[in-house]
Amino acid sequence: MxxxxxxxxxxxxxxxxxxxxxxxxxxxxxxxxxxxxxxxxxxxxxxxxxxxxxxxxxxxxxxxxxxxxxxxxxxxxxxxxxxxxxxxxxxxxxxxxxxxxxxxxxxxxxxxxxxxxxxxxxxxxxxxxxxxxxxxxxxxxxxxxxxxxxxxxxxxxxxxxxxxxxxxxxxxxxxxxxxxxxxxxxxxxxxxxxxxxxxxxxxxxxxxxxxxxxxxxxxxxxxxxxxxxxxxxxxxxxxxxxxxxxxxxxxxxxxxxxxxxxxxxxxxxxxxxxxxxxxxxxxxxxGGNAPFIVFKSANIDHAVAGALASKFRNCGQTCISANRFLIQDDVCEEFIGKLINQMKCLSIGDGACSCTKIGPLINEAQLKKVKGMVEDAKQKGAKIVHGGRHMKDIGELFFEPTIITDIKPDMKLYTDEVFGPIVSIIPFKSEEQALKIANGTQRGLAGYFFTQDLNQAFRVRNKLEVGMVGINEGLISSTEAAFGGIKESGVGxxxxxxxxxxxxxxxxxxxxxxx
Structure with missing residues (x-):
């Protein structure tokens, strides 16, 4: 053997x-x-x-x-x-x-x-x-x-x-x-x-x-x-x-x-x-509802790389995937533009192919959930700026990596964990507003934020109501680190x-x- x-x-x-x-x-x-x-x-x-x-x-x-x-x-x-x-x-x-x-x-x-x-x-x-x-x-x-x-x-x-x-x-x-x-x-x-x-x-x-x-x-x-x-x-x-x-x-x-x-x-x-x-x-x-905050002080290229790593691993089907992308007004357009350029390079298909970066959703129930959340946002005035397509030409359970803007509090993409390849963009003006939105949920597993301001890094780290924080980093899991959340995201x-x-x-x- x-x-x-x-x-x-x-x-x-x-x-x-x-x-x-x-x-x-x-x-x-x-x-x-x-x-x-x-x-x-x-x-x-x-x-x-x-x-x-x-x-x-x-x-x-x-x-x-x-x-x-x-x-x-x-x-x-x-x-x-x-x-x-x-x-x-x-x-x-x-x-x-x-x-x-x-x-x-x-x-x-x-x-x-x-x-x-x-x-x-x-x-x-x-x-x-x-x-x-x-x-x-x-x-x-x-x-x-x-x-x-x-x-x-x-x-x-x-x-x-x-x-x-x-x-x-x-x-x-x-x-x-x-x-x-x-x-x-x-x-x-x-x-x-x-x-x-x-x-x-x-x-x-x-x-x-x-x-x-x-x-x-x-x-x-x-x-x-x-x-x-x-x-x-x-x-x-x-x-x-x-x-x-x-x-x-x-x-x-x-x-x-x-x-x-x-x-x-x-x-x-x-x-x-x-x-x-x-x-x-x-x-x-x-479950989580991880905020991904990009402050105007951030290195935008690092933030985009972090977004790709956090959002699209396993087609967005991870409990610590970035879920709500809170982008400060000053850099929102730049961030979206650079993220779209990188998303165009994500090859979609059967995971058995060595060139594939994005595979399918796990089952019909998960596909129905993702499609339903996207449709709910569209009906309530959200705008799809990239993707949004059920890719039946590739397979029944494939959904295109998607960016949606004009997200409002009455939309499921604002309040619920999507567990799919959907980027929901929510602009904000101030640090206080970003934290209020980020913490305005009963889920508290993981959170991410990007800033080059050291004072802001410690301030936001302390105020973010989650069990795990990625600071200028989109991949945070490690054997040596304690994995778990607060609020309704678990115990232990x-x-x-x-x-x-x-x-x-x-x-x-x-x-x-x-x-």
């Missing part, structure tokens, strides 16, 4: 002339990471009812595989397996060094198999291959990071107020963690959660999005090869119709100690309520040294009568 994965880079370059489906078929005949079964208690398994659902390539709507359509009975077995594994001697007796070594081995295999994972991810998510490789590098780094952090889960010795007593704080894994992950980053959202949970000593039940289960199963295949004990890692797959009851089960099962969810604010609120009865640990990374943090805190609790011990 190791000889094969070393040759995958050559294999990938040698089959670039084939379509993504043909490449995946060739990969299947060699060393396939494409699995059509879920993974429970160390075994590849079908659903109890033998039901399946299709996985669709959004670029051409072709079926690229099918996976088990599991229900709550199936997931109960996965929860039982994770619960038993957590309490087993084989996992409980693992030292931090043991867990670290397992994660390091997983990281090594993930790195060796980048090419095939990228092919799988592009085929089911639609994102360009270059972006898939970028996500894999980013996602793998979480496994590497938490392999190191596993050995740094330190406790404390607290000075006692009484001479005969000794006080310690130690950190312990919470137990079974239910991880519910989205389709837009099908690799990194799993590794960011699972890496931390496993490093802490938890076991996991992973529920990937129904649009992108194949990437999750590929990661699990490599974890299986590493030798994690049975039940430590479980991946369950389901169609959209079973997603809600499965989510409720994970939230309400007394055997699940915590939930980590990345997705919409609406679903996050529901899961939050469902976890309340069990007073369950929960981490939520929810992922990545960084803080990410592991979601999966441990502090135990206070008082040793008495020491004299």
């Amino acid at each position: 190791f000889r094969l994965v070393r040759n995958l880079g050559f294999f990938h370059s040698g089959i670039s002339k084939f379509s993504v489906e043909e490449r995946l078929q060739l990969v299947r005949t060699m060393h396939s990471l494409i699995k059509n079964q879920a993974y429970v208690d160390g075994k590849w398994t079908d659903s109890r009812e033998k039901k399946t659902f299709d996985v669709i390539n959004p670029a051409n709507l072709k079926i690229i595989g099918n996976v088990p359509d599991m229900d709550v009975k199936d997931v109960e077995k996965a929860i039982d397996a994770a619960y038993d594994a957590f309490h087993s001697q084989e996992w409980q007796n693992k030292t931090a060094k043991d867990r670290s070594n397992l994660l390091k081995k997983w990281f090594t295999l993930l790195e060796a198999n980048k090419a095939e994972i990228a092919e799988i991810m592009t085929s089911e998510s639609g994102k360009p291959l270059a972006e898939s490789f970028g996500e894999i590098t980013y996602g793998n780094s979480f496994i590497e990071w938490f392999a190191e952090e596993a050995r740094r889960i330190y406790g404390e010795v607290v000075p006692s107020p009484v001479a005969s007593k000794s006080i310690t704080h130690t950190k312990h894994p919470i137990g079974v963690a239910g991880l519910i992950t989205p389709w837009n980053f099908p690799h990194a959202m799993i590794t960011r959660k699972a890496g931390a949970a496993l490093a802490a000593g938890c076991t996991v039940v992973i529920k990937p999005a129904e649009d992108t289960p194949l990437t999750a199963l590929a990661l699990c295949k490599l974890a299986d090869e590493v030798g994690f004990p049975p039940g430590v890692i479980n991946v369950i797959t389901s169609s959209r119709s079973n997603a809600a009851p499965i989510g409720e089960l994970l939230c309400k099962s007394p055997k699940v100690a915590g939930i980590s969810f990345t997705g919409s604010t609406e679903v996050g609120k529901l899961l939050y309520r469902q976890c309340a009865d069990g007073v369950k640990r929960i981490g939520l990374e929810l 943090r992922e990545g960084s040294s803080h990410g592991i805190e979601e999966y441990v609790y502090i135990k206070y011990s008082c040793f008495g009568n020491l004299n």
Whole structure:
């Protein structure tokens, strides 16, 4: 196997002339990471009812595989397996060094198999291959990071107020963690959660999005090869119709100690309520409505480059994508002109083509949402200055990168997260006005602003009501940085040294009568 994965880079370059489906078929005949079964208690398994659902390539709507359509009975077995594994001697007796070594081995295999994972991810998510490789590098780094952090889960010795007593704080894994992950980053959202949970000593039940289960199963295949004990890692797959009851089960099962969810604010609120009865640990990374502010003091070329990076990655389908472009009057025309020139260079098409910069939207529901928001703005007086077209000539789910001006507060593009390749231009006159608009939402995940005025940079950074700020920068995600929002954009943090805190609790011990 190791000889094969070393040759995958050559294999990938040698089959670039084939379509993504043909490449995946060739990969299947060699060393396939494409699995059509879920993974429970160390075994590849079908659903109890033998039901399946299709996985669709959004670029051409072709079926690229099918996976088990599991229900709550199936997931109960996965929860039982994770619960038993957590309490087993084989996992409980693992030292931090043991867990670290397992994660390091997983990281090594993930790195060796980048090419095939990228092919799988592009085929089911639609994102360009270059972006898939970028996500894999980013996602793998979480496994590497938490392999190191596993050995740094330190406790404390607290000075006692009484001479005969000794006080310690130690950190312990919470137990079974239910991880519910989205389709837009099908690799990194799993590794960011699972890496931390496993490093802490938890076991996991992973529920990937129904649009992108194949990437999750590929990661699990490599974890299986590493030798994690049975039940430590479980991946369950389901169609959209079973997603809600499965989510409720994970939230309400007394055997699940915590939930980590990345997705919409609406679903996050529901899961939050469902976890309340069990007073369950929960981490939520929810929707955003990121402002992108360009002050007259900004370097406009830097601002345009930042806008391209923040807005059009994954066709605008990221939770920290710039959503409302607040441009100071003095530089608004210049910014729009330069942005249009750069957008004309964005090639649109199947992500399997190496020249593609913008892929399709993920599914029909997302296309309908984007089209509806653009149409709503047009009907209320907004002006499309670039793009605006549903690109049926390329494929059913492609939408042209678009710039819209004359945005008003009664438009959906002003108030809602678009999750698509739409730039909504809102001019402003003063710093105070920009901050009022930027903060005038219940979402507070990320925000961006561009200025060459250092005083303004610190002032705006402090007043912007978000959990993450990009200052003269459009790409801010990093393994070492704490990822998360405020307001209705979630609770808790992922990545960084803080990410592991979601999966441990502090135990206070008082040793008495020491004299």
